[in-house]
Amino acid sequence: MTLVVEDLQTQFPTRAGLIRAVDGVSLQVGPGEILGLVGESGSGKSITGFSILGLIDPPGRIAGGRVLFQGRDLVGLPEEELRRLRGARIAMVFQDPMMTLNPVLRIDTQMIEAVLAHEDAGREAARARARDALARVGIPSPDERLLAYPHQFSGGMRQRVAIAIALLHKPQLIIADEPTTALDVTIQGQILFEMRKLARESGTALIWISHDLAVVSGLADRIAVMYAGRIVESGPARAVLAAPLHPYTRGLLDSLPRGAGRGQRLVAIPGMAPSLGRLPPGCAFAPRCSRATAACEAMPALAEAGADRAVRCIHPLGDAA
Amino acid sequence: MTAYVIRRLLQAALVLFVMSLLVFFGVYLIGDPVEIFVAADADQVERARAIAALGLDKPIWEQYTSFVQGALGGDFGRSFVFGLPAVTLILQRLPATLELAFAAVFLTVVIGLPLGLWAGLRPDGFAGRTILAGSILGFSLPTFWVGIMLILVFAVQLGWLPSNGRGPVAEFLGIKSSLFTVDGWRHLILPAINLALLNIALMIRLVRAGVREVLPLDYIRFARAKGLSWGRIVGVHVMKNIMLPVVTVLGLELGAVIAFAVVTESIFNWPGMGKLIIDSIQRLDRPVVVAYLMVTVAIVIFINLVVDVVYSLLDPRIRLKDLDH
Numbered sequence: 332m333t334l335v336v337e338d339l340q341t342q343f344p345t346r347a348g349l350i351r352a353v354d355g356v357s358l359q360v361g362p363g364e365i366l367g368l369v370g371e372s373g374s375g376k377s378i379t380g381f382s383i384l385g386l387i388d389p390p391g392r393i394a395g396g397r398v399l400f401q402g403r404d405l406v407g408l409p410e411e412e413l414r415r416l417r418g419a420r421i422a423m424v425f426q427d428p429m430m431t432l433n434p435v436l437r438i439d440t441q442m443i444e445a446v447l448a449h450e451d452a453g454r455e456a457a458r459a460r461a462r463d464a465l466a467r468v469g470i471p472s473p474d475e476r477l478l479a480y481p482h483q484f485s486g487g488m489r490q491r492v493a494i495a496i497a498l499l500h501k502p503q504l505i506i507a508d509e510p511t512t513a514l515d516v517t518i519q520g521q522i523l524f525e526m527r528k529l530a531r532e533s534g535t536a537l538i539w540i541s542h543d544l545a546v547v548s549g550l551a552d553r554i555a556v557m558y559a560g561r562i563v564e565s566g567p568a569r570a571v572l573a574a575p576l577h578p579y580t581r582g583l584l585d586s587l588p589r590g591a592g593r594g595q596r597l598v599a600i601p602g603m604a605p606s607l608g609r610l611p612p613g614c615a616f617a618p619r620c621s622r623a624t625a626a627c628e629a630m631p632a633l634a635e636a637g638a639d640r641a642v643r644c645i646h647p648l649g650d651a652a
Numbered sequence: 653m654t655a656y657v658i659r660r661l662l663q664a665a666l667v668l669f670v671m672s673l674l675v676f677f678g679v680y681l682i683g684d685p686v687e688i689f690v691a692a693d694a695d696q697v698e699r700a701r702a703i704a705a706l707g708l709d710k711p712i713w714e715q716y717t718s719f720v721q722g723a724l725g726g727d728f729g730r731s732f733v734f735g736l737p738a739v740t741l742i743l744q745r746l747p748a749t750l751e752l753a754f755a756a757v758f759l760t761v762v763i764g765l766p767l768g769l770w771a772g773l774r775p776d777g778f779a780g781r782t783i784l785a786g787s788i789l790g791f792s793l794p795t796f797w798v799g800i801m802l803i804l805v806f807a808v809q810l811g812w813l814p815s816n817g818r819g820p821v822a823e824f825l826g827i828k829s830s831l832f833t834v835d836g837w838r839h840l841i842l843p844a845i846n847l848a849l850l851n852i853a854l855m856i857r858l859v860r861a862g863v864r865e866v867l868p869l870d871y872i873r874f875a876r877a878k879g880l881s882w883g884r885i886v887g888v889h890v891m892k893n894i895m896l897p898v899v900t901v902l903g904l905e906l907g908a909v910i911a912f913a914v915v916t917e918s919i920f921n922w923p924g925m926g927k928l929i930i931d932s933i934q935r936l937d938r939p940v941v942v943a944y945l946m947v948t949v950a951i952v953i954f955i956n957l958v959v960d961v962v963y964s965l966l967d968p969r970i971r972l973k974d975l976d977h
């Protein structure tokens with residue numbers, strides 16, 4: 332396994348109390364594998380990604396758990412050792428391409444510094460690497476584009492630049508945080524295709540974060556569904572999509588145009604994602620769940636549920652069927 | 653860019669023209685220089701001759717048109733007091749004021765920038781809080797009081813530094829300046845600190861605010877995710893983004909110091925333009941006052957133009973034509 336996350340806890344003290352943005356998340360991903368991490372906005376997906384890289388700013392902190400990268404626990408590692416891993420062995424692509432590049436630095440500056448942060452390559456060699464990386468993600472006339480500033484690129488092109496930066500050092504793990512959410516559908520398709528090819532060809536492990544189950548369904552080998560800071564269901568993508576066990580996963584599927592059958596109405600999940608400061612004591616989804624009973628007031632454990640699957644629910648689907 | 657600069661220069665010409673009108677007639681309203689220059693016991697003939705010599709016998713609008721004609725050729729008239737061309741008087745005093753201005757700007761950068769960075773990077777630390785509190789002090793203490801205190805402590809009590817006038821001048825690369833002598837620096841330090849204090853406080857505030865605004869942004873986190881060192885993130889990614897306010901302060905400071913070093917120059921008896929203008933106003937020496945204001949307005953306009961050009965160099969998103977309003 333490239334990455335094994337065990338019982339990760341990431342917390343932010345706020346005036347309104349302690350926010351458990353990530354509350355006991357466990358997941359794993361191996362070489363060449365694509366893990367889709369799905370959940371509504373605010374469920375803690377990005378914070379999970381940042382926690383893996385050790386990019387949680389105080390007063391936020393990782394309060395517990397382990398992040399085993401190639402067998403080594405990254406939690407509590409000295410900053411300099413984390414720095415050497417970041418960008419080189421573990422890369423991350425951020426959610427909003429309009430904000431990830433520094434507006435006042437040229438693209439070449441931002442790419443060359445990323446090369447030189449980890450290698451003693453000369454400036455010219457670094458520039459050639461940057462050029463090749465841009466060409467690889469399909470940016471036309473990369474030599475010219477290297478001299479441009481971020482504002483001269485469209486959102487899609489900026490995200491390609493960010494992906495090119497993530498690819499510079501051939502990392503073992505890439506965390507892609509909703510990299511296509513801000514882009515239009517055609518570009519989204521291209522980027523998905525390229526990332527998938529990359530994972531397959533170079534054996535890179537890929538964690539693909541998305542709030543959109545449709546995006547993940549065509550891409551991921553495995554899916555982990557997050558709700559209010561916790562994993563509520565995980566398993567092979569096909570199995571989860573074909574027969575979801577958690578009512579929340581079902582809800583996500585039913586709200587997809589593709590998930591619902593022809594002529595069927597799209598059904599949105601009733602209610603709103605809960606605020607992390609005021610979670611119910613038991614299952615966080617219970618207030619929105621049609622299957623909830625009094626028993627749901629106790630926190631269900633993430634339990635094995637058949638071949639390679641797990642679900643955190645007292646009344647999983649399929650039981651009643 | 654050329655079109656922009658040309659348009660700005662035309663605007664500047666208009667501003668200068670309006671200034672000349674206001675100042676010329678303004679000084680005319682303040683008082684009659686004749687009362688000051690002509691001895692009280694002079695007879696009518698002597699009086700008339702003196703008035704004619706100063707050109708004050710003609711109607712005011714005629715005085716103004718002949719002033720404008722001269723000014724277009726670089727002649728702002730002769731000082732009533734010194735009998736020298738007003739421009740010459742001002743140019744004699746300009747180097748001393750420029751020295752003071754550049755020394756103050758230099759202090760603002762080397763003190764204000766690092767302190768502001770520190771306070772922005774560690775806002776909750778002891779040093780960060782102390783720096784912030786100090787900057788509040790810098791804002792609230794009046795310049796003249798600080799000047800007097802500096803003199804009392806460093807000149808009178810400790811006797812470390814002189815408090816009066818400018819040091820000896822030496823020539824270097826064809827430039828004559830007291831910056832090239834040790835004693836010149838000793839004379840410069842106290843007035844420069846006095847002038848810089850407010851701007852150091854302003855610089856600390858702006859840099860601190862800029863750092864705190866930039867640090868939580870995505871692109872800083874992304875820079876960290878690339879594995880950049882903290883030094884590079886602060887030195888390049890943060891610094892380049894807070895340069896706009898820094899350049900703004902420096903431009904304002906330079907302009908303000910050149911134009912209004914009056915208080916400091918008076919306290920430290922610094923022979924710059926500020927002292928000249930105070931003396932000239934008291935003596936209703938109209939040509940000098942008018943010429944002084946024209947020169948300082950021109951300098952301030954020029955500095956603003958430079959600041960705008962620097963803006964567009966620092967931040968590629970800013971195009972010069974957008975700065976025009």
Ligand SMILES: Nc1ncnc2c1ncn2[C@@H]1O[C@H](COP(=O)(O)OP(=O)(O)O)[C@@H](O)[C@H]1O
Binds near residue numbers: 352370373374
């Ligand atoms: N710096 C912070 N301070 C307090 N709460 C935070 C902070 N960052 C994130 N959170 C909380 O963590 C939750 C999860 O955020 P995030 O991981 O960004 O969600 P998403 O699944 O949309 O990526 C959010 O609901 C937010 O309230």
Ligand SMILES: [Mg+2]
Binds near residue numbers: 378426508
């Ligand atoms: Mg997110």
